[in-house]
Amino acid sequence: MTQRLFLLRHGEVTSHRGDVPVTDEGLRTAVEVGHRLAGRAEGPIRVISGETRRTRDTAAAVARGAREAGATVLEDGVAFALRNPDLYLAGVRVDMVSSEEAFAVQIPGFTEADVAKVAFFAEWLTAPDRVGWWVRHPDPPGDDAAAVAARIRSFAASLADxxxxxxxxxxxxxSPVLRAxxxxxxxxDTGEPAWLAGLEAEIGADRSVTLRVLAEAP
Structure with missing residues (x-):
């Protein structure tokens, strides 16, 4: 059986200063996407997400919309492969956030001044397009774009099982996963994807993966 994976960005948020919730408009858009996907699926739809609140809430809204449109939906929770890139600061895996404070609170005993002393993170916080800067970075302290893309291809291929x-x-x-x-x-670099846009993958029985970029939400 050929498998299809829609890999989508979470719904609209007001900022990335920590694990903030999706806006009401973002949830409405996610429900609408669920409606449309239900019309394209011939069988049950499996819905999964990253670990953050914004991805989990978006996934729940997509699932709700698909059910409202008559689809059978399996909500399978958090998939580890869908996490943001792994970056390391002071021996700790840190989330990609947008302030020194938001980095410092992830590391016991670390201060905002300590974060500012580390070149990669100081530059990350001043880059106009942080994710694009990471995508092009030759040696980040953790995952680079190629590593994330390889992770997603391996994850997608496993759906053939x-x-x-x-x-x-x-x-x-x-966004960083999708841009990678x-x-x-x-x-x-394809730039920032729209909310609920991203990628579509077709996975063959032989575990082959064909990816294409979605210009807008499906």
Whole structure:
């Protein structure tokens, strides 16, 4: 059975200063996407997400919309592969956030001044397009774009192992993951995806993965 994976950015948020919730408009858009995906699926839809509140809330709204449109939906919770890139600061895996304070609170005993002394993170916080800067960075302290794209391709390929009748999986993730995959597919940075836009993957029984970039939400 050919598997399809829709890998989508979470819904609209007002900032990235910590794990903030999706806006009401973002949730409404996610429900609408669920409605549309239900119309395209011939069987059950599996919905998964990254670990953050914004991805989990978006996934729940997509699932709700698909159910409202008559689809059978399996909410399978958090998929570890859909996490943001792994970056390390002072021996701790840190989330990509947008302030020294938000980095410092992730590391016991670390201060905002300590964060500012580390060149990569000081530059990250001043870059106009932080994610684009990471995508192009040759040696980040952790995952680079190629590593994230390889992770997602391996994850997508594993969907061929499923023996049930769930042929469509919706995974809600983050902009850095999608931009890393976009670079892998297009050969250049595709820029910030729209809310609920991202990638579509077709996975063959032989575990082959064909990715294409979605210009807008499905």
């Amino acid at each position: 499923r023996a049930d009748d769930t042929a469509v999986t919706v995974g809600v993730t983050h 995959c976009g670079l892998d597919v297009a050969g250049s």
